[in-house]
Amino acid sequence: MAKIKLNTLGGLVYSTDPNFKMEQAQNEELETLLPAQQKLKVRLDTKHRAGKAVTLIEGFIGTTVDKEELGKKIKTFCGTGGSVKDGEIIVQGDNRDKAMTWLQKNGFSSVKKV
Numbered sequence: 001m002a003k004i005k006l007n008t009l010g011g012l013v014y015s016t017d018p019n020f021k022m023e024q025a026q027n028e029e030l031e032t033l034l035p036a037q038q039k040l041k042v043r044l045d046t047k048h049r050a051g052k053a054v055t056l057i058e059g060f061i062g063t064t065v066d067k068e069e070l071g072k073k074i075k076t077f078c079g080t081g082g083s084v085k086d087g088e089i090i091v092q093g094d095n096r097d098k099a100m101t102w103l104q105k106n107g108f109s110s111v112k113k114v
Contacts, residue, residue, distance in 0.1 A: 032062030035107035042096050042103075043114040054082070055096050057089040057103075077102045 041058045057074065060067050064084075071089040075082045078098045082091040091099060096113055103111045 030061055030063070032066045036109050038108050039110045039112075040103060040108055041112050041114045042099050044094055044096055052092075053094045055091040055094060055099055057091070057099060058087070060087070060089065073106075074099050074102055 038061060039059050041056075043056050043058070044053055045056050046053050055078075057071075060070065067087075067089065068084045071082065071084040071091075074089060075091055078091055078093070078095040080092045080095060082089070084090070100111050100113060
């Protein structure tokens with residue numbers, strides 16, 4: 001019998017059902033929407049960051065590869081560091097205006113400053 005890691009079973013350890021078959025969770029990534037269809041929110045955040053300000057870009061719908069690529073381009077334009085975590089693009093510092101201008105120049109028409 002093939003070994004299956006317990007964390008992939010979703011907490012299931014044993015089943016008495018003789019017809020039970022383990023369904024594999026399918027992690028389907030969403031298709032990346034066109035820039036004009038994206039509804040992004042740009043906001044400043046300081047919570048849980050030791051008082052340091054970061055710019056968060058939320059609401060991007062698409063694959064993680066495209067999200068990381070967009071984050072890299074914005075960070076390069078702003079000249080700062082950052083990361084892509086939990087569905088958010090994080091740019092160090094208060095770069096809301098720079099991020100919004102870059103997004104609007106590159107076709108993201110629906111960008112809100114929150």
